[in-house]
Each structure stands twice: as structure tokens, then as C-alpha cells.
Amino acid sequence: xxxxxxSPKYLFRKEGQNVTxxxxxxxxxxxxxxxxxxxxxxxxxxxYSQIVNDFQKGDIAEGYSVSREKKESFPLxxxxxxxxxxxxxxxxxxxxxxxxTEAFFGQGTRLTVV
Amino acid sequence: xxSVTQLGSHVSVSEGALVLLRCNYSSSxxxxxxxxxxxxxxxxxxxxxxxxxxxxxxxxxxxxAEFKKSExxxxxxxxxxxxxxxAEYFCAVSTGWNAGNMLTFGxxxxxxxxx
Numbered sequence: 001x002x003x004x005x006x007s008p009k010y011l012f013r014k015e016g017q018n019v020t021x022x023x024x025x026x027x028x029x030x031x032x033x034x035x036x037x038x039x040x041x042x043x044x045x046x047x048y049s050q051i052v053n054d055f056q057k058g059d060i061a062e063g064y065s066v067s068r069e070k071k072e073s074f075p076l077x078x079x080x081x082x083x084x085x086x087x088x089x090x091x092x093x094x095x096x097x098x099x100x101t102e103a104f105f106g107q108g109t110r111l112t113v114v
Numbered sequence: 115x116x117s118v119t120q121l122g123s124h125v126s127v128s129e130g131a132l133v134l135l136r137c138n139y140s141s142s143x144x145x146x147x148x149x150x151x152x153x154x155x156x157x158x159x160x161x162x163x164x165x166x167x168x169x170x171x172x173x174x175x176x177x178x179a180e181f182k183k184s185e186x187x188x189x190x191x192x193x194x195x196x197x198x199x200x201a202e203y204f205c206a207v208s209t210g211w212n213a214g215n216m217l218t219f220g221x222x223x224x225x226x227x228x229x
Contacts, residue, residue: 004157006157009155033216033217035219040123040221040222041221042204042219042220042221042222043158043204043219045216045217048216058216088155090157090158092157092158100146100163100165100166100208102148102160102163103148103158103160103217104160105150105157105158105159106157107155107156107157108155108156108157110155
């Protein structure tokens, strides 16, 4: 079955560490996105990528980095510069970066700073 | 610029009662509108979407929504709530093919269903 796989489901980070969240899709979608979810704040866009080897900052990109070396993969690194990284992170993809196409979401990664 | 407002961060209904979750949007161009549902510790699942055509849109699990341009609204309804409908619901807007025009989400509404 086609879909988006995020791993790990739970992740714990020590202060000052970088961590990488994995996102893989086998839907043959061109565009991929990372969102951060905090209670009561909905989803906020971190980064998005329309095509391989290209990506754009979203609304809250500071302290995060991404890469898009393959169409199927869009990993997110939470760097030590992100001062409040504890949140639920969601990866999504769309067939194209086009407004009328629905987004498909992964199951999320819950990151906790310990 | 586009934005979405969901009125009521928490809504509680009795099982069998009408479900009404409110969504108002702001957009300078005709919008595309979506409702997603999220169960605890899971991703979002599409309930329904409005792109063009019929303004009353039917989705999964008995939900439907009506696009009202004059009211800039896209409220989600279900005639009879079921315990399994308890979840968080997100309204989202997008405005088409253009760099930077992304899905913008509302703050979400948590639906609680009482037995």
C-alpha cells in the first residue's frame, strides 16, 4: 500500500543535540512538507520541497534543516538552535505543489527534550 | 494572504446529536477548502474537500460541509454523532498553484462525544 512513513514514532533529545526525523513516501508525489503541531496552535509549516534538490522555508524554519536528495525522502533535522523542540512533527506530501490537491500525512513523530 | 479560524477549540455533543464544527476563512482569491480529522498520536486524514462545483460536499464517515462564499464559511456537520467521532478536526485553506500558497490550517476543534 502506498503511503508516508515517519520514523521513529517517539524520539527523545538531550539538550544541545541534533536529531533527524525520517520521512519516506512511496506515493510518487512531487511535493513534501514538514509541519510542527503544538496543542491549541494547529499545524505550522516548517519547510517544504516541490522537487528534488530544492526546498523552501516555511513559517517557522529557524532551528531546523532539511534535504531532498531523493523524491521519496525528506528528512528533517532539529538542530540545537531550536530552543523549544518538544512537539509533534508531521510530514505530508501532495501529488504536486498545487492548491486543489489533498495532502497525505504520515503518522507523526513525537519529539521530547529530556 | 489566507487564514482560517475555527470557532470553538472544544465542542461537546451527546451521542446521536447533531455535530457542527465551524470554520471561517479569509482569502483574496477563490479558495480550496479541506477538513481533516486527527485521532490521538496519529497523522491527519482527509474527511472532505471543496475545490470547484457543488458547494455541498460529502465526505467519509457521514460528514458533510457546505461552502458559503457570502459568509466565507465551510462548516462541518454530521446529523448524528457517534462515539468514534471523538477526535480533533482541522479546517484548512489553499489558494492554488503558486509558490508560497500552502495549506493553511485552523487551530483545530476537539470534538468530545458523551454517551
